[in-house]
Amino acid sequence: MSTPRAVTGPPPAVPDWAGRALKSVLDRVAVARTDVGDRFPLFADPGGGRWTTTGRGSWTGGFWAGLLWLRARYSGQGIDREAAKRFTARLTGWVDADTATRGLILWYGTALADTPEAAVLRLRAADACRDAYDCELGLVPWGSAFGGPRLLARVDGVPGMVPLLASVDPRAAGSHLRRHLELCAGDGCFRWSWRYERPGGWASCDDPPPGWSRGRAWLLLAVADAAHHLDTDDPAESVSHLLREPAVPPADEAHPEGPLDTSAAAITTVALLKLGHREQAVTLLDELVRTHVTADGRLLNGCYDLAAGTATQHELIWGDFFLAYALATLTGLVGPHDA
Template identity: 55%
Template sequence: MSSGKAGWAELALASVLARVSVTADEIGPRFPLYADPDTGSWTTTSRGSWTGGFWAGLLWLRALSTGDPAHRKAAADCTQRLRCWVEQDTATRGLVLWYGTALACRSGGDKAAGDLMEEAARACLASYDAELGLLPWGDAFGGPRLLARADGVPGLVPLLTHAPGDGPAAAYSHLTRHLELCLSENPPRPAWQAQTQGSWTAYPEPAPGWSRTAAWLLLAVADGLHLGDENDSLRKAAGRLAALRLAPDARLIPPAQDARPHGPVDTSAAAIEAVAALKLAALARSTGDEQAGDRLAVRAHLILRLLTEVHLSPTGALQDGCYDAERGLATRHELIWGDFFLAWGLALLTGLTEPFTM
């Protein structure tokens, strides 16, 4: 354990990963979704829902940290249990099948995970709708199929680039169409429904002011910029989103809904934003913009430090995440994706992994 300025991050990461081991023992072959803030007991799913990739990603981070073959096997086994999502009609395949495989491919080249990633990329490309310019939200979770939603962008952008042929073009179109729609209102509207003749209308759920809208879009924009896009539109979108969430006067941890500034907060959104900021900082520095890189990195440090000092339980659970404020579902809970992005942010600060896994 180093005694330098990242010492707090190393201690926090060790705590989060210790919690991963406790969770793994508790849930067995199931997937954790959210945990009660008082008891720590998990609500689980059999197939992982849209969050299964984050559990696999946490297991891979644990394996990277410990080097334990048993931990690597547990991560590899969990990743293969995500295969059932390859052909499901949902844009959240990006969340499931990118975050569930990318760290595996980085950490020693798990071939089975790499094969799953390639299979998923081809399946997602096959679901791309050229007329809409995106891969629709889908009907796997019910509701209208032809939606564009902010949470259907992250993960899917880098995943699509692994599909041969038109994959990179589809990834760029998917990202820019969502940015065009979501950023057409202020605050950004996270969901739109396709109509006839190429038009779109606002969809009410999630509502504008949702905590994770800008966070998911920032994460996707960072990945889009990393993939080498030369169009200035992504940089403008990144600047606009950063002004919303990464500006010095923005709350480090956003409310779950802007309309309820004194209601529950959402630590999971803050953790996503921290990772996005570290990615954007790395990109800025790679182009010689040290000032922007430092500003973004400082913002990410502040977020991660606050999360670990105020919202991380003694057992390593990131609490005060809000699954769904509108429905009153898990409004101050440990959320599996909150744990993942906190762990990833801390892993970036400590040098365990890199901003862009592939």
Template identity: 55%
Template structure:
């Protein structure tokens, strides 16, 4: 078996398998958006508008297009991104996940003009939704339930998206990030969701429960983007606390979907997000002059990706053992579209096909 450091051996093979899987998925779902796939049949459950995961499918198509240089694949990615416009004015903090990662090529040289315009429009809309009194963009009511929530999955993507809005965007991005870190890290294990009371207080929510696999992963990703895009230099304590939770040498490489459930499902999608966050943070550590920490974080990200490639990647290129919702028993060992996206992006970073801040 190749070691994690032999990037050109295992990472390129895994990435090639993923691109084959993306082509099969594109043929199956057509104009719809894949959500999760059955681990046995490989058949996708899809949505017409993408739900909160639509940007990951568009982003995956862009990663494939940029890696191949193929004009037809670029056109397919651009078409998918255009179909995300519906979400610009929807009341949801997941616009960060949808409209940051789904407009990825806008940031780079030779980027897609339409995607760049959509990103700028989305950034302005999200800044307009910023609640200065509460210090964040609320979770929103687009998916039902109470809207005045702070949730860990409402931070990634939204921090860099806000930071790109003129007229106070960076300040709003910092406020949104710091508010969520203060709430989520107020308990051990981190509490992923909080509800705002009329008196200005916050009360913990029971769902998602503490110990949810993606809490620290989403926050690590958001912290890395906050440091990079907002030039925020005061998040050291949060980085150390989150890294100790998930990126320490003794932490599980692939976390359980819900801590405290022995023998329950794991969540490869959380591991893939953590790997990308680790690779981003390694760059930032080196930029700050801490080469030793940069190397440690890079090794951790590489180790996670290697484990996913060697133990959880199917022969058809599907990243299995992702858990959509352990509490409801929904898609508990499935291929998840955001797992595929972050796994592909991590592999692309290792092989030089994309940068850690391409998206």
């Protein structure tokens, strides 16, 4: 791993708007907690902010638990802490689920927690993911928990999985990332999903499409985590073709006139902060806060699934999480590698 350079002088100034934005976003978490009750929020309509929810959390449940832990750390209130503990415990059912999204669910749902129970849950999840690692494929397969073929490599099965696996098997974590980098971003071409067939090997899939907004963001985040959690080379080479100008991307680059995806931008800000690209992260955060965050703390214009027409201009729970985490990092509430 490259040796970090010593930091001299005073810490960078925190923009005036960052603290106000963090308060607004985390106040929204408290409102959402009341609105959804015992269910997990998934996305909210851009008009009235009403949540569509799930009973078990789906692949996004860890982001709700993570938001609750951020809210608890910010407020110091017992009611927030108890809610965070309760929803984190409810992620236990995903430990043995056959899905690479256990990285998203069980890393982000436990990383900010400070309880022994959450630490045990995180270790159990890491062990289960290590057991699911396929030596022949060089990765943890996408899995069958959400239907469809099991032997897939999808880019959204990399973030969260890298730090989770790294805690118990750094070699498997590094292999999981490298294989996805080779498949999803090799030769300068982006293909975010691949199916393994016997015989024949890997074949690219059309869903998600090459212009999918979150493809780059998820992979950039995983590279940023690998640079911290694994004994890797300097990530600059892996990062260079994943970076873009700090702006909110369209949900699909093939449809630049279509909906934007603020959730992809929020993920990117966290990755940039982890990589030390603070100026770019602040530029992107400033655009999100000024243009897409409402007075009551809702990050709008996230696109869940453009092809299916699902929640194309909505508040998305993972967009909220990464926005809140980036703001919390910028203001010093958390460190860039706490989650």
